[in-house]
Amino acid sequence: MSSIIHGAGAATALSTFNPVDSKKLVSPSRTNLSVRSQRYIVAGSDASKKKKSFGSGLRVGHSQKLIANAAVATKEADTSASTGHELLLFEALQEGLEEEMDRDANVCVMGEDVGHYGGSYKVTKGLADKFGDLRVLDTPICENAFTGMGIGAAMTGLRPVIEGMNMGFLLLAFNQISNNCGMLHYTSGGQFTIPVVIRGPGGVGRQLGAEHSQRLESYFQSIPGIQMVACSTPYNAKGLMKAAIRSENPVILFEHVLLYNLKEKIPDEEYICNLEEAEMVRPGEHITILTYSRMRYHVMQAAKTLVNKGYDPEVIDIRSLKPFDLHTIGNSVKKTHRVLIVEECMRTGGIGASLTAAINENFHDYLDAPVVCLSSQDVPTPYAGTLEEWTVVQPAQIVTAVEQLCQ
Amino acid sequence: MAIWFARSRNLVSSLRHNLCTSTILIKRDYSHRPVLTTSHQLPSTVFSSPFVASLLRHESTAVEKQPDELVLHSDDQEEALQELDFPGGKVGYTSEMKFIPESSSRRVPCYRVLDEDGRIIPDNDFVPVKEKLAVRMYEQMATLQVMDHIFYEAQRQGRISFYLTSVGEEAINIASAAALSPDDIVLPQYREPGVLLWRGFTLEEFANQCFGNKADYGKGRQMPIHYGSNRLNYFTISSPIATQLPQAAGVGYSLKMEKKNACAVTFIGDGGTSEGDFHAGLNFAAVMEAPVVFICRNNGWAISTHISEQFRSDGIVVKGQAYGIRSIRVDGNDALAVYSAVRSAREMAVTEQRPVLIEAMTYRVGHHSTSDDSTKYRAADEIQYWKMSRNPVNRFRKWVEDNGWWSEEDESKLRSNARKQLLQAIQAAEKWEKQPLTELFNDVYDVKPKNLEEQELGLKELVEKQPQEYPPGFHV
Ligand SMILES: Cc1ncc(C[n+]2csc(CCOP(=O)(O)OP(=O)(O)O)c2C)c(N)n1
Ligand SMILES: [Mg+2]
Numbered sequence: 071m072s073s074i075i076h077g078a079g080a081a082t083a084l085s086t087f088n089p090v091d092s093k094k095l096v097s098p099s100r101t102n103l104s105v106r107s108q109r110y111i112v113a114g115s116d117a118s119k120k121k122k123s124f125g126s127g128l129r130v131g132h133s134q135k136l137i138a139n140a141a142v143a144t145k146e147a148d149t150s151a152s153t154g155h156e157l158l159l160f161e162a163l164q165e166g167l168e169e170e171m172d173r174d175a176n177v178c179v180m181g182e183d184v185g186h187y188g189g190s191y192k193v194t195k196g197l198a199d200k201f202g203d204l205r206v207l208d209t210p211i212c213e214n215a216f217t218g219m220g221i222g223a224a225m226t227g228l229r230p231v232i233e234g235m236n237m238g239f240l241l242l243a244f245n246q247i248s249n250n251c252g253m254l255h256y257t258s259g260g261q262f263t264i265p266v267v268i269r270g271p272g273g274v275g276r277q278l279g280a281e282h283s284q285r286l287e288s289y290f291q292s293i294p295g296i297q298m299v300a301c302s303t304p305y306n307a308k309g310l311m312k313a314a315i316r317s318e319n320p321v322i323l324f325e326h327v328l329l330y331n332l333k334e335k336i337p338d339e340e341y342i343c344n345l346e347e348a349e350m351v352r353p354g355e356h357i358t359i360l361t362y363s364r365m366r367y368h369v370m371q372a373a374k375t376l377v378n379k380g381y382d383p384e385v386i387d388i389r390s391l392k393p394f395d396l397h398t399i400g401n402s403v404k405k406t407h408r409v410l411i412v413e414e415c416m417r418t419g420g421i422g423a424s425l426t427a428a429i430n431e432n433f434h435d436y437l438d439a440p441v442v443c444l445s446s447q448d449v450p451t452p453y454a455g456t457l458e459e460w461t462v463v464q465p466a467q468i469v470t471a472v473e474q475l476c477q
Numbered sequence: 478m479a480i481w482f483a484r485s486r487n488l489v490s491s492l493r494h495n496l497c498t499s500t501i502l503i504k505r506d507y508s509h510r511p512v513l514t515t516s517h518q519l520p521s522t523v524f525s526s527p528f529v530a531s532l533l534r535h536e537s538t539a540v541e542k543q544p545d546e547l548v549l550h551s552d553d554q555e556e557a558l559q560e561l562d563f564p565g566g567k568v569g570y571t572s573e574m575k576f577i578p579e580s581s582s583r584r585v586p587c588y589r590v591l592d593e594d595g596r597i598i599p600d601n602d603f604v605p606v607k608e609k610l611a612v613r614m615y616e617q618m619a620t621l622q623v624m625d626h627i628f629y630e631a632q633r634q635g636r637i638s639f640y641l642t643s644v645g646e647e648a649i650n651i652a653s654a655a656a657l658s659p660d661d662i663v664l665p666q667y668r669e670p671g672v673l674l675w676r677g678f679t680l681e682e683f684a685n686q687c688f689g690n691k692a693d694y695g696k697g698r699q700m701p702i703h704y705g706s707n708r709l710n711y712f713t714i715s716s717p718i719a720t721q722l723p724q725a726a727g728v729g730y731s732l733k734m735e736k737k738n739a740c741a742v743t744f745i746g747d748g749g750t751s752e753g754d755f756h757a758g759l760n761f762a763a764v765m766e767a768p769v770v771f772i773c774r775n776n777g778w779a780i781s782t783h784i785s786e787q788f789r790s791d792g793i794v795v796k797g798q799a800y801g802i803r804s805i806r807v808d809g810n811d812a813l814a815v816y817s818a819v820r821s822a823r824e825m826a827v828t829e830q831r832p833v834l835i836e837a838m839t840y841r842v843g844h845h846s847t848s849d850d851s852t853k854y855r856a857a858d859e860i861q862y863w864k865m866s867r868n869p870v871n872r873f874r875k876w877v878e879d880n881g882w883w884s885e886e887d888e889s890k891l892r893s894n895a896r897k898q899l900l901q902a903i904q905a906a907e908k909w910e911k912q913p914l915t916e917l918f919n920d921v922y923d924v925k926p927k928n929l930e931e932q933e934l935g936l937k938e939l940v941e942k943q944p945q946e947y948p949p950g951f952h953v
Pocket of ligand 1: 745746747748776845
């Protein structure tokens with residue numbers, strides 16, 4: 071059942087976003103934000119108008135508009151490159167993976183339907199044809215077992231990239247992830263390393279129901295020995311994928327179901343991203359807004375409004391969920407003295423809660439106001455569109471929170 | 478009931494008319510059978526599996542092409558003609574509504590070589606063991622006994638926090654290790670230290686782990702008996718039961734990919750087979766055609782849970798077939814039988830790229846661990862029976878002695894030397910300093926991240942400020 075939803079979800083995701091020339095989609099007000107940038111991401115076209123149905127008769131639609139509007143500026147640097155190529159986020163992940171598989175024969179992929187099917191979100195598309203069905207391995211349906219397999223393979227020299235068909239299902243692999251993946255390097259006294267990448271789609275999608283809308287970063291964050299990153303643009307998706315594969319540590323790479331079809335021009339030349347570095351999305355003076363993954367786009371949407379209202383927010387995509395890049399975050403706090411965290415994670419025990427604690431501990435003296443954290447409601451994500459929308463933070467809430475914090 | 482599978486449709490139809498007239502003889506190519514010197518047929522060549530995996534799983538690594546195979550097992554040839562091409566192969570029809578019984582009328586017999594008195598049972602299939610190997614096996618079995626005895630006592634004296642013996646399972650420990658190649662990668666449960674002993678882990682190294690001192694390869698981070706040695710291809714033991722099985726499938730996959738002449742070997746207890754990881758591990762290895770030898774030590778007990786409360790099948794051996802895995806039940810207290818079975822299994826695993834399951838029947842003579850008193854849940858005379866009458870070390874010793882390879886004098890010399898060496902090892906291990914504080918924070922990641930650096934610094938300051946709160950000799 072779930073794989074049907076997934077297959078259908080992927081197909082929908084692919085077909086509803088007709089990537090169009092980014093320039094056409096730039097709204098006038100956006101130029102305020104993107105002064106420093108030449109490159110744009112386009113989140114979608116007229117997707118919100120078009121309703122596609124799932125194979126099972128499910129309707130999708132409402133929340134597309136949220137992301138469809140969320141065209142934003144990305145990295146400021148390296149824009150001079152007139153060359154480069156445009157691709158969608160899932161293609162960027164695929165490209166990164168393929169480059170690493172070309173570079174290192176020990177890199178392999180395993181998971182459900184990752185082979186000739188290409189993965190439920192097409193991240194492994196074409197890889198089985200190119201590298202063979204052993205290096206791109208379809209496994210039986212058992213998350214704890216294929217994660218364990220990856221760990222065993224990693225301990226004997228391979229560098230497996232393990233795909234969870236959906237992050238929610240990786241809860242079935244929790245034992246291998248926490249008791250083994252995160253600990254064996256330590257308990258073996260450093261004798262064995264576990265260079266695996268565990269990745270997959272997560273987050274609140276478009277009416278996928280509670281189990282398919284999980285934010286597992288909150289569950290995984292306290293596992294020692296694990297590193298966690300969340301990608302949010304094609305550029306960082308590729309760079310983080312490559313870095314995660316090269317890391318000697320087990321890395322969990324969070325992808326978001328609604329971001330796979332973001333389009334961006336990325337450099338032709340090879341690059342990797344730092345796994346432990348936050349990304350400055352929009353420098354500003356008045357307030358630090360910390361966010362990651364899909365909420366980055368809600369924040370940037372709110373930023374538009376805020377700029378029009380005369381605010382100058384600094385937006386940072388924290389990207390590294392474990393450990394936090396407290397250097398970048400600290401510098402920003404020292405400048406703005408106000409912090410708003412916007413996340414899709416749960417209010418209780420989420421990433422935002424940990425981040426709040428870290429900021430209070432480290433930068434308390436620089437704060438002019440208590441840290442405010444906007445998170446999802448502590449409820450299983452409901453299916454119905456409006457209920458789902460109320461579960462996650464909306465741009466208007468962000469605007470209000472900034473106004474209150476900056477009073 | 479007719480069950481038959483065929484790979485090629487043509488082959489099937491061309492054979493159809495033959496079916497009516499004669500019994501088809503099953504022709505299987507066992508050209509990859511283990512090259513072992515024995516006058517008898519090896520157990521590995523006497524399968525009667527009605528199922529033949531017809532397709533090679535991985536196009537990209539087609540190890541060696543198997544001939545088209547047909548296995549027919551038919552009492553009703555008329556019905557065998559009626560079949561349907563289901564996904565996964567043809568299935569014959571029957572008009573008889575017959576449920577497969579929950580068990581067969583006869584329990585799967587247990588393969589053995591030595592009788593209770595340590596004499597070779599005539600007309601037996603086994604891999605011969607020469608004097609040098611036999612003596613070494615015996616020495617290691619006896620050493621393991623001494624080690625267990627002394628470490629157990631050390632725990633009773635409060636010198637280490639925990640211990641767990643392998644008493645009663647010495648044959649499985651040592652004979653399986655002896656049958657493997659040093660390149661075979663072992664993923665143990667926790668009652669197999671003999672494998673490590675066989676591979677050359679010294680008594681000092683065992684002691685260092687149990688005392689968690691500075692010389693311990695695990696850097697004092699795991700409770701006693703959770704040994705691990707990268708050098709000796711022995712994965713560091715993790716406490717949760719059965720996690721090593723899917724990992725073994727992964728190791729097998731890795732060895733297969735690198736085309737190594739080695740297999741993964743994983744151990745599990747009878748209790749562990751109830752975990753999902755056991756079933757998934759077997760299934761994964763079968764589907765991946767991974768060279769993995771699964772060795773289940775069926776010792777009757779999982780702490781206080783008797784096997785009758787653990788499963789209702791005829792033990793573990795029957796589970797292999799359900800996953801498409803060759804399996805054998807062996808007398809785990811017969812070192813020669815264990816040696817032969819494991820040696821044949823690993824040859825099949827490596828040359829044919831497939832998993833094999835071994836159920837070794839034995840008995841946990843000791844308490845589960847030092848945290849357990851097993852007399853509370855099992856009869857003392859049951860323990861006594863296995864300890865005395867079915868003792869695997871005594872049985873093997875009789876055989877070695879009957880061959881004139883071992884004497885009373887050798888025996889007392891070996892035991893007193895082992896004892897002496899162990900007492901010294903314990904004393905030395907106890908005296909070794911413990912890991913410094915910085916090792917608390919190392920190896921969580923390959924490079925220490927900033928937050929851990931800060932935590933380390935904070936702790937160091939604390940210790941320096943209040944040294945009286947920490948044990949003497951504690952160094953930062
Ligand atoms: C996942 C998990 N559950 C429970 C335990 C506690 N436990 C430790 S050993 C054991 C019994 C295992 O019995 P068996 O597999 O038969 O091995 P044996 O001790 O007999 O060698 C149990 C339940 C554990 N270590 N891991
Ligand atoms: Mg047991």
